[in-house]
Amino acid sequence: xxxxxxxxxxxxxxxxxxxxxxxxxxxxxxxxxxxxxxxxxxxxxxxxxxxxxxxxxxxxxxxxxxxxxxxxxxxxxxxxxxxxxxxxxxxxxxxxxxxxxxxxxxxxxxxxxxxxxxxxxxxxxxxxxxxxxxxxxxxxxxxxxxxxxxxxxxxxxxxxxxxxxxxxxxxxxxxxxxxxxxxxxxxxxxxxxxxxxxxxxxxxxxxxxxxxxxxxxxxxxxxxxxxxxxxxxxxxxxxxxxxxxxxxxxxxxxxxxxxxxxxxxxxxxxxxxxxxxxxxxxxxxxxxxxxxxxx
Amino acid sequence: xxxxxxxxxxxxxxxxxxxxxxxxxxxxxxxxxxxxxxxxxxxxxxxxxxxxxxxxxxxxxxxxxxxxxxxxxxxxxxxxxxxxxxxxxxxxxxxxxxxxxxxxxxxxxxxxxxxxxxxxxxxxxxxxxxxxxxxxxxxxxxxxxxxxxxxxxxxxxxxxxxxxxxxxxxxxxxxxxxxxxxxxxxxxxxxxxxxxxxxxxxxxxxxxxxxxxxxxxxxxxxxxxxxxxxxxxxxxxxxxxxxxxxxxxxxxxxxxxxxxxxxxxxxxxxxxxxxxxxxxxxxxxxxxxxxxxxxxxxxxxxxxxxxxxxxxxxxxxxxxxxxxxxxxxxxxxxxxxxxxxxxxxxxxxxxxxxxxxxxxxxxxxxxxxxxxxxxxxxxxxxxxxxxxxxxxxxxxxxxxx
Numbered sequence: 001x002x003x004x005x006x007x008x009x010x011x012x013x014x015x016x017x018x019x020x021x022x023x024x025x026x027x028x029x030x031x032x033x034x035x036x037x038x039x040x041x042x043x044x045x046x047x048x049x050x051x052x053x054x055x056x057x058x059x060x061x062x063x064x065x066x067x068x069x070x071x072x073x074x075x076x077x078x079x080x081x082x083x084x085x086x087x088x089x090x091x092x093x094x095x096x097x098x099x100x101x102x103x104x105x106x107x108x109x110x111x112x113x114x115x116x117x118x119x120x121x122x123x124x125x126x127x128x129x130x131x132x133x134x135x136x137x138x139x140x141x142x143x144x145x146x147x148x149x150x151x152x153x154x155x156x157x158x159x160x161x162x163x164x165x166x167x168x169x170x171x172x173x174x175x176x177x178x179x180x181x182x183x184x185x186x187x188x189x190x191x192x193x194x195x196x197x198x199x200x201x202x203x204x205x206x207x208x209x210x211x212x213x214x215x216x217x218x219x220x221x222x223x224x225x226x227x228x229x230x231x232x233x234x235x236x237x238x239x240x241x242x243x244x245x246x247x248x249x250x251x252x253x254x255x256x257x258x259x260x261x262x263x264x265x266x267x268x269x270x271x272x273x274x275x276x277x278x279x280x281x282x283x284x285x286x287x288x289x290x291x292x293x294x295x
Numbered sequence: 296x297x298x299x300x301x302x303x304x305x306x307x308x309x310x311x312x313x314x315x316x317x318x319x320x321x322x323x324x325x326x327x328x329x330x331x332x333x334x335x336x337x338x339x340x341x342x343x344x345x346x347x348x349x350x351x352x353x354x355x356x357x358x359x360x361x362x363x364x365x366x367x368x369x370x371x372x373x374x375x376x377x378x379x380x381x382x383x384x385x386x387x388x389x390x391x392x393x394x395x396x397x398x399x400x401x402x403x404x405x406x407x408x409x410x411x412x413x414x415x416x417x418x419x420x421x422x423x424x425x426x427x428x429x430x431x432x433x434x435x436x437x438x439x440x441x442x443x444x445x446x447x448x449x450x451x452x453x454x455x456x457x458x459x460x461x462x463x464x465x466x467x468x469x470x471x472x473x474x475x476x477x478x479x480x481x482x483x484x485x486x487x488x489x490x491x492x493x494x495x496x497x498x499x500x501x502x503x504x505x506x507x508x509x510x511x512x513x514x515x516x517x518x519x520x521x522x523x524x525x526x527x528x529x530x531x532x533x534x535x536x537x538x539x540x541x542x543x544x545x546x547x548x549x550x551x552x553x554x555x556x557x558x559x560x561x562x563x564x565x566x567x568x569x570x571x572x573x574x575x576x577x578x579x580x581x582x583x584x585x586x587x588x589x590x591x592x593x594x595x596x597x598x599x600x601x602x603x604x605x606x607x608x609x610x611x612x613x614x615x616x617x618x619x620x621x622x623x624x625x626x627x628x629x630x631x632x633x634x635x636x637x638x639x640x641x642x643x644x645x646x647x648x649x650x651x652x653x654x655x656x657x658x659x660x661x662x663x664x665x666x667x668x669x670x671x672x673x674x675x676x677x678x679x680x681x682x683x684x685x686x687x688x689x690x691x692x693x694x695x696x
Binding site for chain 2: 008011014015018019021022116119123124125126127128130131138144145147149150219220221223225226229230261264265268269271272273
């Protein structure tokens with residue numbers, strides 16, 4: 001069998017594919033963060049908790065109402081997004097005039113409260129959520145066994161990421177959004193309801209987190225702490241990509257998934273730190289991030 | 296006159312005996328120190344406090360002249376926090392016994408402090424076999440399980456059943472390393488072979504990459520030397536990647552009944568694991584567990600909860616027998632008299648502080664075999680007390696002469 005750096009090539013392809021799948025999660029989550037930061041200038045530390053809520057809402061829909069995975073994939077992000085909008089209206093909107101730091105502290109506190117509430121109600125062991133029957137099983141790719149569900153995760157994430165990018169960069173709505181963040185007073189003067197636009201944008205970013213949560217529910221334990229483990233990595237992804245850069249978040253998310261995947265083969269102990277090493281290097285060489293605009 | 300004198304004398308006698316009775320009351324304070332908010336909160340947490348209170352009630356301590364107060368605190372799995380709570384409890388709050396303490400690093404710290412203050416530490420939740428080995432203490436009792444017993448139970452059984460080649464998925468910290476070390480030693484002693492291992496960051500989230508490496512190794516058994524959410528995530532993903540269907544077996548080296556409940560039978564079925572207690576073993580365990588569930592939101596007790604209950608019972612018996620709470624005398628009594636309770640049956644506390652009792656090898660039921668919500672295990676084998684724990688001489692404990 002062919003070998004690359006002492007690892008059978010087939011095994012390496014498998015690991016790369018797995019890295020790509022993890023990258024899909026990073027991309028979807030960091031995309032939401034980038035949208036919120038890019039358009040609202042809020043560092044949304046509640047993102048991990050909102051991702052967790054997405055998974056929990058999917059579980060609740062099934063457990064209490066008997067609503068399955070497919071409707072949940074649409075409903076859960078909607079519900080989480082609406083909750084996010086309520087939070088934005090009642091709490092975050094008061095902080096736009098202040099320094100970024102206040103928004104960060106508020107959202108971080110909110111994350112702790114939300115996680116605490118879920119922990120109190122559901123414990124920490126986690127809850128079981130089955131893979132939908134249409135996607136259970138897998139295909140043998142020759143070099144590895146690919147569970148169908150993982151394939152679906154990649155496809156769904158790619159579609160959502162590209163869709164978001166097109167809406168923000170190529171449509172009229174996206175143009176309003178970008179204009180509103182550049183100069184809210186002027187845009188408002190043209191008769192566009194800027195506060196509503198901002199609320200909807202926050203809701204959309206949060207819904208992306210909820211969507212990633214539903215995608216994660218069948219493969220990771222549905223657990224109140226699931227977001228807090230992931231959020232730090234996702235923040236690193238956003239920083240590397242360039243705060244607020246939509247395309248940067250997507251590309252970096254997938255790329256870092258790949259790099260992390262390779263690290264797991266060659267030096268597994270460093271898998272948790274490699275992303276932060278890259279972040280440190282990027283910050284030294286290109287402080288605005290790989291895709292960020294120099295200020 | 297005579298009569299009034301008599302009455303006076305009687306009254307005086309009554310008064311004196313009354314005060315004598317009051318003096319005879321022994322006041323003990325038990326402190327349950329464990330994880331109340333993190334990864335181990337479900338398997339220890341508030342349930343351990345419930346178990347301790349039940350033991351006090353069942354012992355009818357008040358009728359026997361023992362006044363028991365139970366308090367609790369959260370050590371957040373951090374040795375520094377655990378140590379400072381332990382010190383405060385012993386120095387200022389008059390705590391006599393610290394109970395439970397999952398997370399080995401915290402347990403080792405509390406054991407040291409307890410020795411220094413000459414109090415009593417009855418551990419149920421922690422795993423490190425060093426607690427009764429190199430780091431043993433005359434003031435510590437390790438009740439429920441340890442890494443050696445887990446390795447011995449699950450490792451031994453898997454090798455015997457033909458699983459003679461192993462690959463480890465190990466949490467990259469002290470506990471994971473210890474579990475891998477103990478299990479590897481056992482597998483090799485039994486004639487098996489360890490093909491490799493991979494150390495994953497703790498806590499981990501995605502194990503697919505490590506599982507693929509384990510799959511590639513061709514080992515018959517994949518040993519999960521981790522705990523809590525890491526174990527459940529690894530098992531969940533192994534099922535997704537068809538590892539078990541591919542003929543490899545998973546060995547959950549430390550899996551609690553709450554983990555299996557969280558996974559669901561569809562995912563966890565067939566998993567072989569070692570525990571010291573399961574609620575559905577006999578009338579005694581069922582009766583206890585039913586009462587426990589009523590007080591604890593419907594959740595059945597884990598072996599850690601059971602261990603807290605049984606160790607409090609044993610402690611109170613020793614207090615009753617010595618008519619006092621002097622730590623040295625009570626420890627001596629606890630080691631001298633055999634233990635007996637409805638959850639662990641007969642057992643004894645060895646000179647190194649290890650409580651020995653039967654251990655059990657369980658297999659997780661298939662969904663169609665389960666008849667109730669918590670009907671999760673079937674018993675594969677009982678490991679007799681004499682074989683279940685590390686032999687006294689092998690631990691390197693300084694108390695063993």
